[in-house]
Amino acid sequence: MTALPPIVDAATWQQVQTLLQAKRQDQGTRLPGGALLQRLLRCGACGCAMTSSQTRKGTRRYRYYVCRQAQKRGGGAVKVELDDAALVTERRSEELLALDEALEKLAALDPRKTEIVELRYFGGLTVEETARFLQLSQRMVEREWMMAKAWLYRALSGEEGNDV
Numbered sequence: 001m002t003a004l005p006p007i008v009d010a011a012t013w014q015q016v017q018t019l020l021q022a023k024r025q026d027q028g029t030r031l032p033g034g035a036l037l038q039r040l041l042r043c044g045a046c047g048c049a050m051t052s053s054q055t056r057k058g059t060r061r062y063r064y065y066v067c068r069q070a071q072k073r074g075g076g077a078v079k080v081e082l083d084d085a086a087l088v089t090e091r092r093s094e095e096l097l098a099l100d101e102a103l104e105k106l107a108a109l110d111p112r113k114t115e116i117v118e119l120r121y122f123g124g125l126t127v128e129e130t131a132r133f134l135q136l137s138q139r140m141v142e143r144e145w146m147m148a149k150a151w152l153y154r155a156l157s158g159e160e161g162n163d164v
Helices: 010-026 082-109 111-122 127-134 138-156
Strands: 050-057 060-067
Touching (some): 082 138
Antiparallel strands (some): 050 060
């Protein structure tokens, strides 16, 4: 019986075996903060690696990924003179304060709707991701999202109503 010629040369075989062994050893270690995708994600705008970040809101902990370049030294932020910034932000700050107040009122009435708004609007999650995160059905998230948006619109436009 004659042996068949090898498909892969010995050097390539050894290199693959070394990589597989290193991967097996890495599987037992956890990344800092439990960030599973930290080594895999790349920024769509600049191609830099994404790094994990987290924040707390009450008893909840939210994890998200941001471009590493955006975290370093302002991440390409544009320098704006203070006088120019003051002209632009006065109205915007009033709008943000009004939105914050409205969200606080909504949280008192229905915390889940507030959480959905925060995840969808501020966190940028899709309906599917929000549903998975909150362990709800997608349809439930869609309904709550629509109701929360309508309630916030009424609250911000001056039409008071406490029904959620």
